[in-house]
Amino acid sequence: xxxxxxLAVAFVLIALSMSGPGPRGTALLLMLxxxxxxxxxxxxxxxxxxxxxxxVLPLGVFMGLVWIGIVGRAPAEIAADATGSRAAALVYVAGxxxxxxxxxxxxxxxxxxxxxxxxxxxxGALALPVGVKRMLVVTLSLIATLRHAxxxxxxxxxxxGTLTRSPSWRNLFHAWRLIQAVWLSAVTIVLGRxxxxxxVENTLALLDxxxxxGNPKWLLGDDRIWLxxxxxxxxxxxxxxxxAGAS
Amino acid sequence: xxxxxxxxxxxxxxxxxxxxxxxxxxxxxxxYLDSIGTILVALLLAPDRTAAFLCAWAAGWIGLxxxxxxxxxLPWFAxxxxxxxxxxxxxxxxxxATFRARPLRPIWFTAQVLLCGAVTxxxxxxxxxxxxxxxxxxxTGSGSALVVAVFLKAGENLMSAxxxxxxxxxxxxxxxxxxxxxxxxxxxxxELIAMLRPPTQVRLIR
Numbered sequence: 001x002x003x004x005x006x007l008a009v010a011f012v013l014i015a016l017s018m019s020g021p022g023p024r025g026t027a028l029l030l031m032l033x034x035x036x037x038x039x040x041x042x043x044x045x046x047x048x049x050x051x052x053x054x055x056v057l058p059l060g061v062f063m064g065l066v067w068i069g070i071v072g073r074a075p076a077e078i079a080a081d082a083t084g085s086r087a088a089a090l091v092y093v094a095g096x097x098x099x100x101x102x103x104x105x106x107x108x109x110x111x112x113x114x115x116x117x118x119x120x121x122x123x124g125a126l127a128l129p130v131g132v133k134r135m136l137v138v139t140l141s142l143i144a145t146l147r148h149a150x151x152x153x154x155x156x157x158x159x160x161g162t163l164t165r166s167p168s169w170r171n172l173f174h175a176w177r178l179i180q181a182v183w184l185s186a187v188t189i190v191l192g193r194x195x196x197x198x199x200v201e202n203t204l205a206l207l208d209x210x211x212x213x214g215n216p217k218w219l220l221g222d223d224r225i226w227l228x229x230x231x232x233x234x235x236x237x238x239x240x241x242x243x244a245g246a247s
Numbered sequence: 248x249x250x251x252x253x254x255x256x257x258x259x260x261x262x263x264x265x266x267x268x269x270x271x272x273x274x275x276x277x278x279y280l281d282s283i284g285t286i287l288v289a290l291l292l293a294p295d296r297t298a299a300f301l302c303a304w305a306a307g308w309i310g311l312x313x314x315x316x317x318x319x320x321l322p323w324f325a326x327x328x329x330x331x332x333x334x335x336x337x338x339x340x341x342x343x344a345t346f347r348a349r350p351l352r353p354i355w356f357t358a359q360v361l362l363c364g365a366v367t368x369x370x371x372x373x374x375x376x377x378x379x380x381x382x383x384x385x386x387t388g389s390g391s392a393l394v395v396a397v398f399l400k401a402g403e404n405l406m407s408a409x410x411x412x413x414x415x416x417x418x419x420x421x422x423x424x425x426x427x428x429x430x431x432x433x434x435x436x437x438e439l440i441a442m443l444r445p446p447t448q449v450r451l452i453r
Contacts, residue, residue, distance in 0.1 A: 055317065055319065056319075059319075062392070063392070066392050066393060066395075066396045067396070070393070070396040070397070070400060071396045071399045071400055072400075073399075075405050078399055078404065078405055096383065100319045100320075103319050104319050107315075107316065131249065131254075134254065135254055135257060135258060135305070135309060136309065136312075138254060138255060138258040139257075139258040139261045139262055139309050139313060140313075141258070142255075142258045142259050142261075142262040143262045143265060143266070143313065145262070146259075146262045146263070146266050147266075150266070176427075176430075179267070179427065179431070180430065180431065180434055183263070183431045183434065183435075184434060184435075186259060186262075187259075187435060187436060187439055188436075190255055190259060190439070191436070191438060191439055191442075194251065194252060194255060194442065204251060
């Protein structure tokens with residue numbers, strides 16, 4: 001399977017989950033996704049599910065606090081001006097969190113499917129214009145740069161006595177200095193790279209060559225199986241509950 | 248249009264959006280602070296409004312793609328990012344000279360930050376409200392969901408609660424973001440800004 005094929009399948013699955021299928025459609029969608037996960041990833045499926053849980057669980061707790069704790073009614077009840085119940089709010093929160101869990105899990109499945117590729121290889125294999133791919137690679141690189149800048153600025157400000165290691169009011173008051181130090185540190189690094197390092201090492205030309213030579217492919221190997229299955233299943237999932245309802 | 252320094256600054260703006268936005272999202276503050284990079288990119292490209300809009304838009308969307316891995320709500324607000332980039336290019340970029348003036352003119356600086364932040368906040372609040380109301384039933388994962396909850400508890404319907412929450416939470420948030428962006432713009436070395444300009448304008452900003 002190619003990254004393009006996997007992303008296309010993921011897009012179809014996420015779009016289907018957002019289309020709000022009924023119980024039969026949802027069951028079919030889950031079966032299709034599970035089949036994709038087990039065939040393409042096997043044991044790594046558990047890692048994807050665990051990562052999705054780590055992202056969505058705090059969100060679920062927060063949404064539960066807001067909807068069940070504070071509001072105490074589901075949106076449909078609010079719209080209908082009904083009295084409402086916390087149980088309905090719980091069902092609503094569970095539905096939203098379930099959908100978000102599904103989306104995050106599908107994204108994780110795609111990335112884990114290509115865990116053997118470096119980020120550069122993954123981006124290079126995408127069927128996108130070279131400029132967009134270069135932008136993505138540069139952004140990922142700059143996020144790492146920014147993280148290093150944060151570490152350095154944080155340590156320097158602690159050494160200077162401006163910030164403390166443990167949470168404190170001083171940290172809150174001087175957080176702005178940290179942001180400014182991080183920005184200036186990142187700008188200095190970027191200036192150094194653009195002015196000296198990259199021209200000497202011919203980095204951007206080499207990056208462009210690497211990305212252009214990634215030879216992105218479509219519809220190879222398992223793509224030819226999964227894409228038609230996903231598209232065919234999409235029609236079935238969208239119609240499943242309507243046909244069942246009509247009969 | 249998309250020269251190498253501009254591409255780098257788009258990446259840096261996106262990285263800034265991701266870094267600060269993610270921290271704020273995880274600690275559930277009732278603000279977002281996820282567009283500082285977008286606003287800053289536009290300011291760095293002042294006075295070229297077209298370049299400012301396109302580069303800020305690119306920074307915003309790349310930030311959304313990357314942040315979406317941590318915050319699954321964010322990618323649905325892609326249109327809000329376009330609106331922020333547009334308002335910033337049309338309005339905030341006009342205040343770039345005031346933000347960078349030396350010595351600082353505090354009254355003008357404050358007035359411009361308040362005006363640009365408030366307008367950006369109102370526009371983004373209005374644009375975001377239908378997404379918040381219809382896609383997520385009023386509550387997203389950010390701390391501002393608490394504001395929606397308060398309005399719902401007070402008897403407002405879903406759309407008006409989302410709209411009122413947006414109008415209550417977005418202007419202060421955007422004022423804060425414009426302030427941070429303006430201060431970072433002020434602190435940015437002229438050498439970097441010169442690299443972003445067409446060669447004919449380089450001498451003017453030094």
